[in-house]
Amino acid sequence: MxxxxxxxxxxxxxxxxxxxxxxxxxxxxxxxxxxxxxxxxxxxxxxxxxxxxxxxxxxxxxxxxxxxxxxxxxxxxxxxxxxxxxxxxxxxxxxxxxxxxxxxxxxxxxxxxxxxxxxxxxxxxxxxxxxxxxxxxxxxxPDGAQGADHLRFIFHRMGFSDQEIVALSGAHNLGRCHGDRSGFEGKWVNNPTRFSNQYFKLLLKFEGEWKKTTLKNGLQQFVYVDEDLAAGEEGEEKEEGLMMLPTDMSLISDSKFRAWVEKYAADQDLFFRDFAAVxxxxxxLGIKRNSEGRVVNDENVEDGYRS
Ligand code: CCH
Structure with a gap:
């Protein structure tokens, strides 16, 4: 060994x-x-x-x-x-x-x-x-094409509260949707490799400007495109625009979720603390530990720590 x-x-x-x-x-x-x-x-x-x-x-x-x-x-x-x-x-x-x-x-x-x-x-x-x-x-x-009821159904099954659902959703500060994976397209924030509370800020900032679009595959998502940036100067890289899933939008249309979106948009430290905890x-989830912290879930292990 x-x-x-x-x-x-x-x-x-x-x-x-x-x-x-x-x-x-x-x-x-x-x-x-x-x-x-x-x-x-x-x-x-x-x-x-x-x-x-x-x-x-x-x-x-x-x-x-x-x-x-x-x-x-x-x-x-x-x-x-x-x-x-x-x-x-x-x-x-x-x-x-x-x-x-x-x-x-x-x-x-x-x-x-x-x-x-x-x-x-x-x-x-x-x-x-x-x-x-x-x-x-x-x-x-969860299925991104759905709304608040679906989020509660999925996350309550895991034992999470409304506040925890919103805090977890803040991970959509990161990364992007890929047409060949989920079928949705695009990123939620401009810098998708930097963890921040920008996702919550943008949900609120562009409220009313998020435009529902139907993709070629029939899926619907919400997009925000800054028209000036999207036009671009000749030879300049065009701005890609930002997106939200229907589930993301339900965090501002549902008043109980929204209260937490507003808190996290206003206070990044609070979001970081709550995100770390949740x-x-x-x-x-589902991990059983004994009093020494050892996982005691299954006896039938292949290459875990009790072989
Ligand atoms: Fe998510 N997420 N997510 N998500 N997600 C996608 C991508 C990421 C939903 C749908 C999608 C959480 C919750 C939800 C990340 C973290 C978390 C995509 C695009 C969809 C669709 C996938 C693709 O095409 O590649 C839905 C619905 C929910 C409901 O709540 C939670 C919770 C977390 C983590 C705490 C991250 C990170 C990504 C980016 C992945 C990448 O490849 O860039």
């Missing part, structure tokens, strides 16, 4: 995780990919790995790394996340002791911090399913 690997049965220590985090930091800069960073898609990987949780049945969640299997990885809701998993593969090869479930969630916290966001508390010890028997059914992740909660 390499010297820096945890003893059998133990989750990695903070010291053992340092080189793993450094390796994740080192791969974030991806000049050829999207907006130049792997960060946003890594955040989405962690969210989709955890967002399958159902509190009634206590199934789903980030433990198990079920997305390695077609049953979950092939869910159309997870289209594009193979890129995130591929970015992390060299880190897994370099540090085989970390489970995929830990690596995917840890990487998102590293990415959030590196992109200027808050420190998200993270605990290790997740194990990887040995097969797809415990992989949750498809259809548990993202940490998301990553822990």
């Amino acid at each position: 390499p010297q820096n690997a945890p003893a059998p049965g133990a989750a990695p220590t903070a010291e053992q995780l340092e080189p793993v985090k450094a390796a994740v930091r080192a791969l974030l800069h991806q000049p050829e990919y999207d907006d130049g960073s792997a960060g946003p898609v890594l955040v989405r990987l962690a969210w989709h790995s955890a967002g399958t949780y159902c509190k009634e049945t206590n199934t789903g969640g980030s433990n198990g790394a079920g997305m390695r299997y077609e049953k979950e990885g092939g869910d159309p809701a997870n289209a594009g996340l193979q890129h995130a998993r591929a970015f992390l593969e060299p880190v897994k090869s370099q540090f085989p002791f970390i489970s995929y479930a830990d690596l995917w969630t840890l990487a998102a916290t590293v990415a959030v911090a590196e992109m200027g966001g808050p420190a998200v508390p993270w605990q290790g010890g997740r194990t990887d399913y040995a097969d797809d028997a415990k992989v949750p059914p498809r259809g548990r992740l 993202f940490a909660k998301l990553l822990e």
Whole structure:
């Protein structure tokens, strides 16, 4: 066993995780990919790995790394996340002791911090399913074409409040929609690799100017295009415009959600504090720990920490 690997049965220590985090930091800069960073898609990987949780049945969640299997990885809701998993593969090869479930969630916290966001508390010890028997059914992740009722239905199933739904949605400061993944197109903010409260500010700032458009594939989204910038001077790069999903817009049309959008738009520190807390909660959903913090979810593990 390499010297820096945890003893059998133990989750990695903070010291053992340092080189793993450094390796994740080192791969974030991806000049050829999207907006130049792997960060946003890594955040989405962690969210989709955890967002399958159902509190009634206590199934789903980030433990198990079920997305390695077609049953979950092939869910159309997870289209594009193979890129995130591929970015992390060299880190897994370099540090085989970390489970995929830990690596995917840890990487998102590293990415959030590196992109200027808050420190998200993270605990290790997740194990990887040995097969797809415990992989949750498809259809548990949200559909951007819907509205506030749908968001409550999906996030209440995970055990989140209205405030937590809005705080989590602030992750749409990051990254973009891809026509060949979700079918939606574009980014929410101008600098999609910088974590901030800009998403909330723009929702409110362009209220009334967000224009509903129907894409060629029939999906509807909301766009804001600054006409002057879009026209561009000859030879200048044209401004791409910004977008919001119908679910994003429901955060300002629903008065209970809206109260939190207004708070987070006005106070970035408050947003960062609440985001750190709720993202940490998301990553822990469905994870059972004993009094020492060890994960005790499943006995049937492939390459987790109790082999
Ligand atoms: Fe999201 N998200 N998300 N999202 N999301 C998409 C992209 C990102 C919804 C729909 C979409 C959260 C909540 C929701 C990120 C983080 C979070 C896309 C485009 C859709 C559609 C995917 C594509 O085409 O590549 C809906 C609906 C909800 C309902 O609440 C939450 C919660 C989080 C994290 C806390 C991030 C980051 C991205 C950008 C990914 C990228 O590849 O750039």
